[in-house]
Amino acid sequence: MSKPITKPNSVDGWLAYIEALHPKSIAMGLERVSIVAERLGFFQHHSRPTIITIAGTNGKGSSCAMLEHIYTAAGYLVGCYTSPHLLRYQERVRVNRQEIADDALCAAFAAVEDARQEIELTYFEMGTLAAMWHFSQQALDVLVLEVGLGGRLDAVNIFDADCAIVTNIDLDHMEYLGDTREKIGLEKAGVYRPRQISICGDRAPPQSLMDYAVSIGTHLDCIQQAFEVQSDANGWHYRDASGVLKVPQLSLMGEFQKDNAASVIYAIRALQSELPVADEVIATTLPRVQLQGRFQYLHRDPDVIVDVAHNPQAAQSLFDNLTEIQKNMPNNGRLIAVFAMLADKDIHAVVQILRQKMDVWYVAEINHTRAAKLDQLLESLKLVSTNTAVHAYSTVETALLDACKTMTKNDKIVVFGSFFTVAAALDCWHQAVFSDNHILGKS
Known part of the structure; x- marks a missing residue:
């Protein structure tokens, strides 16, 4: 008989514990997580909310x-589970836009730990089940789940969605999902359910996704067919069979x-x-x-701009946004890249x-086991024959601080490449600001 563990008593303790539970950070498949979910018996005390999966x-x-x-503004009790987080794990689990409290998160992890028994779960699987346990303790009206x-084969998909988008x-995560849009589309289509609301916002959806919807008996509603958008000078219009809705410009660029x-x-x-x-x-609400x-x-x-x-x-979306803001930049203003990525992403x-958009690159390594090494990042810049200046750093923080010191009032710094890159930049920025350390150049 295995010896009972002493459960952690803090969020940091639990996160360190669940990170070591499974030999792999990603293990595709629903069998293990489904067994533990059944043991937990979600939504026994409250009725099941409407579930929307993204x-x-x-x-x-x-x-x-x-x-x-929108649903919070409309007066509903809304749960939302997203990943990854940037600064705090608690960002992933929210009710009416409020992050889960530390004691509630610890209680949720403890409940999953009691239920899993001999079953190994990954970090994400433990987190998903803990979030759902927390949500099931409350009388939610609607639950929004991010895959x-x-x-x-994602853990979120053990919960049947009333509506899936x-x-x-x-092309991303190709080592798990396949190396073509058709293969990846079929994997993502797995969130659809028979006779439930199925939506696709891709303007050229893969045939595999559309065929899957037909095969399970769900009607697929796609952008430019079931609904459409049209921009104008003051905002944009949304249109579907129910009519037109005029929406002001969004804050999200x-x-x-x-x-x-x-x-x-x-x-x-x-x-x-x-x-x-x-x-x-x-x-x-949308704007x-x-x-x-x-x-x-x-x-x-x-x-100073950050983008994941x-x-x-x-x-390409970042390129388009930068093209738009460049229209109002002074001629002598530079775009300065602070750049770091994970090794398993398509760095090249x-x-x-973005190579022709940036005037100078501050390249760094992320403090993560999956981080791309400096040599790999620098080689990618060399291969695309960029003639811009390139500076190398061991951390994102030092790269950002040096970039800030050398920028002029007409320059723009753009930090990008990963959630981990942005997280490091945010942490560095907050520390610098809160300590009244003026890090921006004065030229």
């Missing part, structure tokens, strides 16, 4: 934030965010019989939605997209 290569976090804000990886499909918002609006309208929401609430790490300004005049872009599609493709 999958996709990019835009999942933005879509979750939009749904969370961690793929869809079909696939935001878009592009990028044309692709309007596609995310359109999928969200369609979902909300499709769920009206269960969760009525007035169009006015949607139109007034106020912001999300940390998504083309986020840490400082203005001079500008970590795959080719996200890099990201650099290829």
